[in-house]
Amino acid sequence: MKSKHDDSALHVSPGVGSRPNVNPALAPRARQALSVDNLVAGIRASDRGMLSRAITLLESALPEHQKTARAVMERCLPHAGNSVRVGITGVPGVGKSTFIEALGTRLTGQGRRLAVLAIDPTSERTHGSILGDKTRMERLAADPAAFIRPSPTRGALGGVAATTRETMLLCEAAGFDVVFVETVGVGQSETAVASMVDFFLLLVLAGAGDELQGIKRGIFEMADAVVVTKTDEAERKAVTRARADYRNALHLFPPKPSGWHPRVLTCSALTGDGIDAVWQLIEDHLQHTQQSGFFVAQRREQARHWMHQTIEQQLRQDFLATEDVQAAVEKMEAEVLAGRVSPTTAAQDLLALYRGERKVKRD
Numbered sequence: 001m002k003s004k005h006d007d008s009a010l011h012v013s014p015g016v017g018s019r020p021n022v023n024p025a026l027a028p029r030a031r032q033a034l035s036v037d038n039l040v041a042g043i044r045a046s047d048r049g050m051l052s053r054a055i056t057l058l059e060s061a062l063p064e065h066q067k068t069a070r071a072v073m074e075r076c077l078p079h080a081g082n083s084v085r086v087g088i089t090g091v092p093g094v095g096k097s098t099f100i101e102a103l104g105t106r107l108t109g110q111g112r113r114l115a116v117l118a119i120d121p122t123s124e125r126t127h128g129s130i131l132g133d134k135t136r137m138e139r140l141a142a143d144p145a146a147f148i149r150p151s152p153t154r155g156a157l158g159g160v161a162a163t164t165r166e167t168m169l170l171c172e173a174a175g176f177d178v179v180f181v182e183t184v185g186v187g188q189s190e191t192a193v194a195s196m197v198d199f200f201l202l203l204v205l206a207g208a209g210d211e212l213q214g215i216k217r218g219i220f221e222m223a224d225a226v227v228v229t230k231t232d233e234a235e236r237k238a239v240t241r242a243r244a245d246y247r248n249a250l251h252l253f254p255p256k257p258s259g260w261h262p263r264v265l266t267c268s269a270l271t272g273d274g275i276d277a278v279w280q281l282i283e284d285h286l287q288h289t290q291q292s293g294f295f296v297a298q299r300r301e302q303a304r305h306w307m308h309q310t311i312e313q314q315l316r317q318d319f320l321a322t323e324d325v326q327a328a329v330e331k332m333e334a335e336v337l338a339g340r341v342s343p344t345t346a347a348q349d350l351l352a353l354y355r356g357e358r359k360v361k362r363d
Contacts, residue, residue, distance in 0.1 A: 036072055042054075043072070044173060055151075077173075085199070088180055088201045097136040099229055100116060112177055115147045117149055117168060118148060118150045147176060149167060164181060191218070199282050200223055202223040225278070227266070227278055229269065232270050232273070259294070324353055332349065
């Protein structure tokens with residue numbers, strides 16, 4: 001007997017079954033965990049695959065991955081520190097990726113080995129990121145003397161990934177003698193960038209209205225150089241005026257501890273005009289700070305700051321991971337939102353609970 005559905009125009013074809021693999025040896029296999037010795041040896045041999053896997057372990061939240069990553073980093077530390085570290089920031093649309101590719105290809109053409117740590121913003125809603133710098137830097141991505149590592153910020157301040165410093169050390173141990181740290185843009189606190197690099201570069205545009213209004217004072221104070229980009233797209237008069245405005249603005253700030261006087265340059269990444277002058281300025285700054293002893297002193301201070309920042313981050317993670325605290329946070333948030341408890345008192349009660357003083361029981 002026919003079913004009432006037999007005359008329907010909609011039916012499902014059984015389809016074609018999956019074909020067996022022609023070469024069973026090519027069947028996908030699970031990646032085997034590498035030992036610390038293998039990872040360190042691979043990094044020291046400039047094996048990009050090993051370097052990438054070590055960085056992935058650094059970025060992982062799994063305890064076993066973190067343990068391996070820390071062991072690798074400690075082994076690589078004596079071989080790190082031999083690079084020029086440059087932080088590059090600027091508002092979205094200023095052309096950071098284009099600038100980095102233009103300068104980067106010049107450097108690799110001169111025999112340098114370049115690592116680009118391109119930090120991508122993480123979505124607050126999905127916690128995902130675009131990681132598109134390898135697409136934007138096509139020539140540099142294909143350059144055997146360059147290594148581009150896009151990393152998500154995961155909410156880190158200043159648009160800098162929480163593991164950027166460790167990643168930088170691993171890249172140096174792998175033989176990269178120039179490291180660029182590209183930030184998301186002028187955001188919450190670019191101090192994070194300045195605290196890990198030797199030279200801090202701010203990219204700006206000409207002819208975009210009142211340029212100085214869009215730049216925060218703190219960014220200018222940290223900048224070792226300001227570069228007006230995309231000069232091929234702006235009128236010469238606008239470029240000249242922007243350069244003069246930024247130069248005058250820099251004169252309003254006190255001298256830097258290094259004794260360096262920040263400069264303002266112009267360039268076009270598209271035509272290459274001014275790109276060599278930017279790198280020459282970075283080398284001049286390097287020579288200046290090394291001769292004065294500031295270079296070594298700054299690296300030491302950065303390491304101290306890194307230690308204290310790591311303690312703060314770890315304490316926050318441990319605090320929020322504590323079972324009693326997790327159960328009490330939501331309750332205290334409700335008390336604060338209802339106006340029954342001040343934020344300071346709520347925080348103190350939660351910290352007391354974390355320390356084992358067993359407070360927080362409010363109804």
